[in-house]
Amino acid sequence: MTVQGARCVAKLPNVTWLDASGGVLCDQGVLALSSMTQLTYLSVSQNQSVTDDAIPHLARLTNLRSLNLSGTKVTAARLLLLASLTALTSLSLYNTGVKPCLAKRMAAAWPEVLISGIPEPLLTVTTTIKTFARRGSRVYLA
Numbered sequence: 001m002t003v004q005g006a007r008c009v010a011k012l013p014n015v016t017w018l019d020a021s022g023g024v025l026c027d028q029g030v031l032a033l034s035s036m037t038q039l040t041y042l043s044v045s046q047n048q049s050v051t052d053d054a055i056p057h058l059a060r061l062t063n064l065r066s067l068n069l070s071g072t073k074v075t076a077a078r079l080l081l082l083a084s085l086t087a088l089t090s091l092s093l094y095n096t097g098v099k100p101c102l103a104k105r106m107a108a109a110w111p112e113v114l115i116s117g118i119p120e121p122l123l124t125v126t127t128t129i130k131t132f133a134r135r136g137s138r139v140y141l142a
Contacts, residue, residue, distance in 0.1 A: 001025045006032035015039065021068070022046040030054035037061060043068035045092070052077040059084050070094035070117055076102040083109065093117040 001020045006029035026049035034057035044050050045068045055078035075097035094117030103118035
């Protein structure tokens with residue numbers, strides 16, 4: 001969806017569900033969509049021109065229950081601005097720049113929001129070490 005396309009869609013008064021995935025949507029397009037305060041579901045996934053600059057615009061969509069940011073260039077820089085979305089119950093962050101340590105802080109701050117798409121490599125390593133330790137094996141970390 002181009003910026004012009006986003007401006008046209010934003011004029012539709014009763015849209016509550018919008019999938020703008022896999023295109024050329026950019027931060028300015030998200031700005032245009034931010035006037036659609038009636039949205040309850042929004043996916044801007046697979047739009048690599050959506051960055052942290054889009055987060056303040058998304059934070060205006062106060063009725064959102066589900067937000068998919070997978071495959072965008074979003075990082076941890078402004079993600080906590082989404083805490084203002086009190087209706088949010090689902091946030092997808094697959095293939096973004098969000099690190100597991102921030103995701104854990106976000107999960108603690110928003111226990112009612114299911115945050116998906118963040119790998120947990122430390123959990124895997126810890127589980128593996130405990131398994132080896134129970135077997136009496138030596139574990140060396142370099």
